[in-house]
Amino acid sequence: MSDRALQDIVLRALADGPFRASREWQQRALADPVRVERFARFLARHFYHERIVHFFKYSRALARVTGRRPEAVLRSPAFDALFPTMVLGGRNTARAVAGLVAGDVVHGAAAARVPYLKELLRYESAMMIAEAGPRVWRDDEPPGPDDGAPETVEGTALLELAYDLPAILPQLLGPWADVPQAPARPITLLVARSRHGRVTVALADSVVARVVELADGRRTPEQLARAAGLGPGELEAALAGLSELGAVRFATGS
Amino acid sequence: MALMVGAFYNPHLGAELAVASGIDHLAMADPPAAHDPHWPAIRERYTLLLHDYLGQLSEPLDERSIQRARSLAELYRTPWVAEHFQCLHTEDGRYSINYVFPPLYTEEFLQRFVANASALQARLDQPLVMENIPGFFDVKASQMPEPAWLARFFDATGAGFLLDLPHVWLEAHYRGVAAEQWLAEFPLERVVELHVAGVEEDADLRGPWIAPTAPSDDMLAFLALAVRRCPGAKAVTFDAFSPSLTADVLFTSVARIREAL
Numbered sequence: 001m002s003d004r005a006l007q008d009i010v011l012r013a014l015a016d017g018p019f020r021a022s023r024e025w026q027q028r029a030l031a032d033p034v035r036v037e038r039f040a041r042f043l044a045r046h047f048y049h050e051r052i053v054h055f056f057k058y059s060r061a062l063a064r065v066t067g068r069r070p071e072a073v074l075r076s077p078a079f080d081a082l083f084p085t086m087v088l089g090g091r092n093t094a095r096a097v098a099g100l101v102a103g104d105v106v107h108g109a110a111a112a113r114v115p116y117l118k119e120l121l122r123y124e125s126a127m128m129i130a131e132a133g134p135r136v137w138r139d140d141e142p143p144g145p146d147d148g149a150p151e152t153v154e155g156t157a158l159l160e161l162a163y164d165l166p167a168i169l170p171q172l173l174g175p176w177a178d179v180p181q182a183p184a185r186p187i188t189l190l191v192a193r194s195r196h197g198r199v200t201v202a203l204a205d206s207v208v209a210r211v212v213e214l215a216d217g218r219r220t221p222e223q224l225a226r227a228a229g230l231g232p233g234e235l236e237a238a239l240a241g242l243s244e245l246g247a248v249r250f251a252t253g254s
Numbered sequence: 255m256a257l258m259v260g261a262f263y264n265p266h267l268g269a270e271l272a273v274a275s276g277i278d279h280l281a282m283a284d285p286p287a288a289h290d291p292h293w294p295a296i297r298e299r300y301t302l303l304l305h306d307y308l309g310q311l312s313e314p315l316d317e318r319s320i321q322r323a324r325s326l327a328e329l330y331r332t333p334w335v336a337e338h339f340q341c342l343h344t345e346d347g348r349y350s351i352n353y354v355f356p357p358l359y360t361e362e363f364l365q366r367f368v369a370n371a372s373a374l375q376a377r378l379d380q381p382l383v384m385e386n387i388p389g390f391f392d393v394k395a396s397q398m399p400e401p402a403w404l405a406r407f408f409d410a411t412g413a414g415f416l417l418d419l420p421h422v423w424l425e426a427h428y429r430g431v432a433a434e435q436w437l438a439e440f441p442l443e444r445v446v447e448l449h450v451a452g453v454e455e456d457a458d459l460r461g462p463w464i465a466p467t468a469p470s471d472d473m474l475a476f477l478a479l480a481v482r483r484c485p486g487a488k489a490v491t492f493d494a495f496s497p498s499l500t501a502d503v504l505f506t507s508v509a510r511i512r513e514a515l
Contacts, residue, residue: 003362004312006395008344010358015349035391042390042458047352053497089350134348137309138316 006030014040015088045074047088048097055098055128059105059120061172065113065179068105076100091155094132098125116163116182123165126191127199130155135197148250150224150239151217156247158209159189166203192247200245211238215248257481258301258489259512261504268292270501272299277508281305282330283495302330303447303491306385311370312341312357320377327380333488334381334446336416337374339367339404356387359396359403368410375413383414383446388421390428390459400425401439414446418493419480420453420464423473427462433476437483445484449493450477450511466496468507474514481515490515
């Protein structure tokens with residue numbers, strides 16, 4: 001085994017709780033297990049602090065009304081209870097941590113003053129969950145070919161909201177005296193992630209929504225167009241946009 | 255030549271930094287935000303140092319990353335480009351700890367870092383300096399002590415050394431040796447820049463760790479000792495970059511660093 005591969009094992013042990021508990025890791029006896037566990041917990045709190053502060057910045061801006069700062073869950077017993085199963089950057093862990101944040105913030109006594117708070121937390125959670133997963137770190141790794149069956153990328157989400165949140169998000173981060181109120185107007189948002197881990201949110205029309213729901217990696221573009229009720233030009237335009245955002249890739253398997 | 259004394263550019267303190275005195279340079283951990291109103295004044299006023307932009311030199315850098323680093327170096331007019339001795343994500347991109355972490359100190363990693371740093375140096379118009387990263391635990395696969403590995407890297411590449419003193423102090427602490435004794439092992443003749451900052455108790459580590467806080471008197475005394483042993487040092491930087499950093503801590507720390515020197 002190369003030293004680079006050995007380094008990867010150490011990195012995995014720091015990032016992956018179940019692996020840290022496995023015989024595969026422990027039998028290697030590469031490092032003091034007590035120190036490894038302490039450092040892994042330190043890293044986990046740092047890792048999710050960065051993500052919570054970033055993805056939950058709008059509900060953080062509402063903390064003076066809700067009385068709840070999203071990052072407070074990082075010091076809770078519920079967060080500590082996740083350590084044995086936690087995988088830094090894993091989608092299940094992102095879902096669990098986002099769930100803790102949403103559950104804590106929404107229970108604030110002043111939450112009634114923010115009628116869209118639950119929807120806002122769904123929106124922020126969707127972004128944090130979408131961001132999770134393996135990523136390409138280099139810019140010179142070419143994307144796959146774009147002539148296979150279109151497939152919605154894991155983590156891509158369509159979010160149906162009863163409030164038009166994008167209309168007020170910038171206001172939440174600015175100075176305000178009265179809580180900015182979101183228009184009660186149903187919208188659908190697409191949350192997607194690029195190969196490099198960049199999360200994008202875009203308004204989704206019915207064409208985009210149908211393509212995302214139907215692109216399963218088995219239907220050919222022609223079959224997908226028929227199923228979605230789209231013309232070839234419409235489908236091509238939708239797929240180009242979705243591929244650019246990272247929401248759709250083109251399957252090449254058998 | 256007088257040592258420059260500076261800090262990191264913290265954008266939330268941009269208004270204060272834009273009119274501050276007593277700060278010779280600012281290290282740039284992130285590119286300036288597109289709508290940072292203070293950036294033009296900051297660029298005009300300070301010597302700017304490009305810091306840790308590229309990631310990990312355990313792998314070759316791709317062309318776009320090098321081009322972005324070159325354009326930032328030009329934008330900043332940086333006198334040198336700083337990177338970390340770090341390897342924090344797996345080759346397949348599946349795991350990343352999102353925090354500085356040192357490589358194994360082995361022959362293989364030495365060759366990787368030498369080759370990739372040499373390739374980077376060939377593409378930069380400024381000298382490359384590399385910063386030491388602390389280990390909270392030793393990995394038994396390492397083949398040599400960190401200071402010996404660093405000395406061989408600097409001999410092979412001619413790169414400069416960005417000596418992070420709290421990192422040395424922390425390693426000494428966790429090894430149970432005197433900080434001055436551990437410092438003496440490092441190739442101090444290669445040092446171009448020093449970092450100094452505070453440390454605080456961390457509940458998870460059950461011991462001290464890097465924090466965006468003021469350096470203690472002991473840390474400043476350690477800095478004064480280190481600077482005396484680094485004949486080529488050109489700059490000392492207060493190494494704190496965090497939204498929680500206050501203007502008072504930044505300006506007071508820089509002033510105390512200057513006094514300690």
